[in-house]
Amino acid sequence: MDPRVREHAEIIADHSTGIEAGENVVISMPREAEALAVALHEIVGDRGANPIYLNNSERASRAFMRARADDESDGGEFETPAHQLALYEESDVVVVARGGANVSEQSDVAPETTAAYRRAMQPVLKERLSKRWCLTQFPTSGHAQLAGMSTEAYENFVWDAVTLDWDAQRDHQAAMVELLDDADEVRIRSGEGTDVTMSVAGNTTLNDYGEKNLPGGEVFTAPVRDSVEGEVHFDMPLYRQGREIEGVRVRFEDGRVESYSAERNEAVLDGVFDTDEGARYLGELGIGMNRNIDQFTYNMLFDEKMGDTVHMAVGAAYEECVGDENEANESAEHVDMIVDMSEDSIIEVDGEVVQRNGTFVFEDGFE
């Protein structure tokens, strides 16, 4: 076994979730990630905890969802599965890895079928999220292909990002948390297309250093819902429903998306913004700070943590980020989009420049 698989498993068990004796652990991974699951079983045994091993196969769930959707007897409705719910209710820790063989495996499931399935699974998801959980990535050929990388180069990329010194990363990110946590106004400028201001007053900034997401490497908060003004050119692509959306431009007025365009696959954006009213407001402002993630791989788990980027998500805000006096933006959507901040870019907090061309005020080389 590649020693980095074992290291990956140790970080999940110790740093991300803190598995302890007597705890019930769900290990949910595609077949391609079996090596990581095996390493986790060894650690779970060593810690005196109890595993169950789920195969989160996209081929299997595709087959199930399509068959369900084709059932004319009941209009293809989905039920909340009571056995899955019971499993998670009795669990303490949930570890989920992505890494199927083919990232397009569910490209022929109708979006409304996926949506109906997600609604039925909502109580299961809520139960899962109420536990200590970690979402991570196993480096497979399918995801390497998506990134346009060889499998070996992609393995190096994933494991470099995952096996960061997370204590050092936490401390590094804490400086940015401190700046944002006391802030009122944030202004982000980049190139010709991005100049946006928003208030984060009263909201909390969280430090993501590889716990619920592995890799971690961002700090994030919620904008005050109606405060966002200006325009953003999301110059990094995003991948959604098997389609690549490029060159998204959005104009905000009083917090709301008043106009938008995309250079490619704009129709997918129509679906996002028309989901509900909350999908027209920002739910998250995040700042990518993981410099081991040094290239874009069409995988939001990594892309949103890239150094020298910021991301904003339209849709639902994280409740932990929203202060008592502010309103949390609610939506069925949460779509992250990314701005490259490496050149001709500035982040200002209350009128003071805190990042210029990707270099933070608390780093060497800041001018």
Add this chain to the structure above:
Amino acid sequence: MDPRVREHAEIIADHSTGIEAGENVVISMPREAEALAVALHEIVGDRGANPIYLNNSERASRAFMRARADDESDGGEFETPAHQLALYEESDVVVVARGGANVSEQSDVAPETTAAYRRAMQPVLKERLSKRWCLTQFPTSGHAQLAGMSTEAYENFVWDAVTLDWDAQRDHQAAMVELLDDADEVRIRSGEGTDVTMSVAGNTTLNDYGEKNLPGGEVFTAPVRDSVEGEVHFDMPLYRQGREIEGVRVRFEDGRVESYSAERNEAVLDGVFDTDEGARYLGELGIGMNRNIDQFTYNMLFDEKMGDTVHMAVGAAYEECVGDENEANESAEHVDMIVDMSEDSIIEVDGEVVQRNGTFVFEDGFE
């Protein structure tokens, strides 16, 4: 997908378990059997039932068991996993397929570790067995190798056995069920090494035609616990924990195993018989009647159904076989062992010969 995979899945869903709308189904298969799991997910969706997909990886459970056994802090004890128990409590149907890549995967797990693990898992197993369940086989290279067959020949062997005309097989076997169901004493003699008698009075003989076991092809009952007397030479090998056990000889007194030996890997038997007191008593007498299973493949799911064989299992009795006035043998073990009845062999029921050298009294050629 090989059309026989879909046919296999349909037999499981319709003939073996009868999956219906609204039922909660557990699909537990190794990664190598993903095609069968995918086909089952499609059928489960079609029937309006709800799946959960477990990966019953022997690599993962090996890693877990070994790590647990090495833990000095608590002597390597195992706990009953509450989350697994909760899952099965809320389930209606459980489908388990064997078919790992390497049948020797757990050959370096100490037998006492496996025994301790099984004891802890006993409540989970009991819960599983209280549901409608099916144990089947996916034809993989590892099992083909174990059988000394090419993968393609083994695929043909497995799918020929699985896709039998189960209605015709049921009728054929019913004649033997009738003979045993009213019987008091059964005596089995074979060669020099086997002469054993046991009572089956008050117990029920079941007709296995591909429901709980797929393939099926046996009739089986429970001996009255304390009635077994004599010796048995199990002259067909068995494969357990990745080890081949050959030439097992067992002597019963008042139902209990008073002595035993094996020509090879006797230590594995020690682990079996020392699991608990119930492991020293017979839980099952079975008669193999599936003549489509025409070769020994070191796989009990098939071997015990071979024509011209009987098998006896030490350990747990099937409760459905045990009459109200008899005691069901309880154990964490259930280990089948086989006697070749094709030559110099006789089965007697209440003093009457019902099978001689493999031919039943109700078949052509019986003398």
